[in-house]
Amino acid sequence: MLAFSRRAVTSAAAVSSCVALAPLLATVSLAQAPAGPSVRVRATVEKLDGNTLTVKTNDGREAAIRLADNARVLGVVRAGIDEVKVGSYVGISSMPQGDGAEKAIHVHIFPEAMRGVAEGHFPWDNRPGSMMTNANVEMAVAGNDGRTLTVKYKGTERKIVVPAEAVVVKYVPGDRAQLAPGAKIFIAGAAKQPDGSLSAANVSVGLDGLTPPM
Numbered sequence: 001m002l003a004f005s006r007r008a009v010t011s012a013a014a015v016s017s018c019v020a021l022a023p024l025l026a027t028v029s030l031a032q033a034p035a036g037p038s039v040r041v042r043a044t045v046e047k048l049d050g051n052t053l054t055v056k057t058n059d060g061r062e063a064a065i066r067l068a069d070n071a072r073v074l075g076v077v078r079a080g081i082d083e084v085k086v087g088s089y090v091g092i093s094s095m096p097q098g099d100g101a102e103k104a105i106h107v108h109i110f111p112e113a114m115r116g117v118a119e120g121h122f123p124w125d126n127r128p129g130s131m132m133t134n135a136n137v138e139m140a141v142a143g144n145d146g147r148t149l150t151v152k153y154k155g156t157e158r159k160i161v162v163p164a165e166a167v168v169v170k171y172v173p174g175d176r177a178q179l180a181p182g183a184k185i186f187i188a189g190a191a192k193q194p195d196g197s198l199s200a201a202n203v204s205v206g207l208d209g210l211t212p213p214m
Contacts, residue, residue: 039198040125041065041187042212045205048179053203055185065190066199074204075174076186076212079109081147081162083170088137089115090151092160093124093214096131104149104162105130106213109170118188119153126214133158167213171204178205186212 043055043063053065084090089110094102105127110117117134124132135151135158146163162168179185184206190198206212 037192038189039192041185041190041198041200042214043185045179045181045183045185047181048176053179053185053200063198065187066197067203068199068201071176071200072202073174073176073178074202075172075178075207076108076169076204076210077172077207078210079168079170081107081166081168083109084137084140084147084149084162084168086137086140089117089135090137090149091118091132091134091214092149092151092162093126093130093132094160095127095129102131102133102158102160104160104166106167106169107162108214109168110134111171114171121153121156121158133160169210169213172207174205174207178207179203184211186214188214 041055041057041063043057046054046056046062048054051067051069051071053067055063055065057063084107089112091108091110092102093105095105097103115136119134121131121133121135124130133151133153135153137149138152138157139150141148141150143161146161146166149160149162151158151160186204186206187200187202188204189202190200192198204212204214
């Protein structure tokens, strides 16, 4: 099978999407390697005042997040499992099963410009005991329990069952105007400053009422 990075882009829309996302994704590495300890933020926007994003976190706390002057916004929209192709680079949060397999909670489809971001299999925190796998899709097989994806990261293959109830999303270009009161956001790598405040270079925001499931 061919990895997506070696396949010709056959759609002008796909080219346009990657071009639009390229400058937006230029600062992704900043969010993954912030100056201070990194924390994940899942929250609802209360207001955006200049570069200060005030939110209420999912555990009910209010927090002020200082956005970088060039902070980028990624939109998160619903997608279908059929959009997960062989060669897609995806992130899958999952629960380990007793037989050593993994059962997906959600799947997010990265744009091509984010291929390789945080590649690997590591603990996650959207459920106790959950894991996150960022990897290339090598094979997709439909079955009675859903779709089984064979993914590969750093030379390791893993099978993950994606049941019908698993949420599938993808990233699209966004802008600060979407950080409106009531919007649901996720920040993978907010940097905790010495005074306890937070700063961020990238924000993912759910569009059309979506709560980013990450």
